[in-house]
Amino acid sequence: MNYSEQSLLQFPAALQDTDPQPDLSFVIPAYNESENIQNTLFGISEEAKRLKKSFEIIVVDDGSTDDTFDRLICLGDELPLSAIRLSRNFGKEQAMSAGLMRTCGKAVVIMDADLQEPLSTLQCLIERFEQGYDVVYAVRAHRDDESQLKRFLTTGFYRLLSLGSECPVPPNARDYRIMDRRVVEALVALPERNKFMKGLFSWVGFKSCGVPIELRSRQAGSSKFSLRKLFKLALTGLTAFSDWPLRIWTVIGFIFASISMLFSFWIVIKTLLWGVDVPGFATTTTAIFFLGGLQLISIGVIGEYLSRVFSEVKQRPGFIIAEEYKSNSEI
Numbered sequence: 188m189n190y191s192e193q194s195l196l197q198f199p200a201a202l203q204d205t206d207p208q209p210d211l212s213f214v215i216p217a218y219n220e221s222e223n224i225q226n227t228l229f230g231i232s233e234e235a236k237r238l239k240k241s242f243e244i245i246v247v248d249d250g251s252t253d254d255t256f257d258r259l260i261c262l263g264d265e266l267p268l269s270a271i272r273l274s275r276n277f278g279k280e281q282a283m284s285a286g287l288m289r290t291c292g293k294a295v296v297i298m299d300a301d302l303q304e305p306l307s308t309l310q311c312l313i314e315r316f317e318q319g320y321d322v323v324y325a326v327r328a329h330r331d332d333e334s335q336l337k338r339f340l341t342t343g344f345y346r347l348l349s350l351g352s353e354c355p356v357p358p359n360a361r362d363y364r365i366m367d368r369r370v371v372e373a374l375v376a377l378p379e380r381n382k383f384m385k386g387l388f389s390w391v392g393f394k395s396c397g398v399p400i401e402l403r404s405r406q407a408g409s410s411k412f413s414l415r416k417l418f419k420l421a422l423t424g425l426t427a428f429s430d431w432p433l434r435i436w437t438v439i440g441f442i443f444a445s446i447s448m449l450f451s452f453w454i455v456i457k458t459l460l461w462g463v464d465v466p467g468f469a470t471t472t473t474a475i476f477f478l479g480g481l482q483l484i485s486i487g488v489i490g491e492y493l494s495r496v497f498s499e500v501k502q503r504p505g506f507i508i509a510e511e512y513k514s515n516s517e518i
């Protein structure tokens with residue numbers, strides 16, 4: 188008989204009263220958030236104590252180069268906290284996956300470490316969740332704080348993503364959300380490595396609804412998403428959740444083949460009727476450059492998909508855990 192079985196026999200009543208599964212698990216991805224993490228975690232803890240009987244906080248340090256992880260260990264004396272340090276910066280999507288894997292709460296909340304999503308909105312999410320939804324996600328009420336260019340690109344991205352998609356990703360949905368245990372288990376079971384979580388959240392289905400929220404500006408530090416990172420994420424999203432960029436080239440190919448056949452008929456007839464026409468250099472070069480460009484784009488698109496297939500085939504893990512810490516504090 189092992190130790191836990193023994194103690195169950197000795198103190199059955201006490202143990203039956205204590206439910207080991209917390210009501211709520213928080214997953215917080217953090218990358219160089221040393222300045223924010225303390226305020227965020229105390230804020231979450233205050234709000235969670237008010238709303239639920241028990242909770243746990245899981246912070247995933249996504250390869251920070253500052254002292255985020257050391258701070259987490261210090262905070263563990265006061266908070267029911269687990270900290271996971273990834274071996275390098277794997278990106279927010281992987282950090283969220285790592286956190287979700289370690290949760291055991293009846294419901295799970297994903298939240299950023301910079302408190303841009305006001306904690307006061309947590310109650311609203313939980314209330315909607317308790318009305319019978321499996322997922323309640325926050326939606327950005329507006330994007331007035333962003334540049335015209337970023338807004339234009341974001342709108343374009345969501346339009347492209349929803350083209351022919353079997354499970355459209357709600358535009359402007361945040362990762363900030365509350366999910367039922369079943370949803371988390373479905374997400375954790377997905378084997379793919381190139382993760383676009385907003386797409387996966389929609390793909391797994393379940394009864395979902397959005398709640399509009401006003402974002403605040405960051406408490407400290409700056410956004411960890413450079414334009415390059417955003418572009419990479421957008422490509423991952425597009426290649427993982429739509430195949431029209433691959434298939435569209437068949438249609439374009441047919442259109443151009445038909446046009447060029449008609450054009451060659453026209454040239455033959457023209458030559459027979461009016462003789463050989465030497466000029467036409469501009470048309471020929473333009474056509475060559477245009478078609479050459481189209482071919483390169485189509486090869487590039489195939490390359491994007493192929494690179495994802497390549498990385499899936501290699502079967503490397505999406506992230507590597509370097510260190511884990513669990514506090515003894517309980518709530």
Ligand code: UDP
Nearest residue numbers: 216217218249278279282299300410411412
């Ligand atoms: N983040 C992360 N890994 C990264 C980039 C970001 O874990 O490579 C975390 C970051 O610490 C924050 C959340 O993801 O908790 C959202 O990042 P950020 O606030 O920079 O994004 P934005 O709000 O600008 O979209």
Ligand code: MG
Nearest residue numbers: 299301303405
């Ligand atoms: Mg932020």
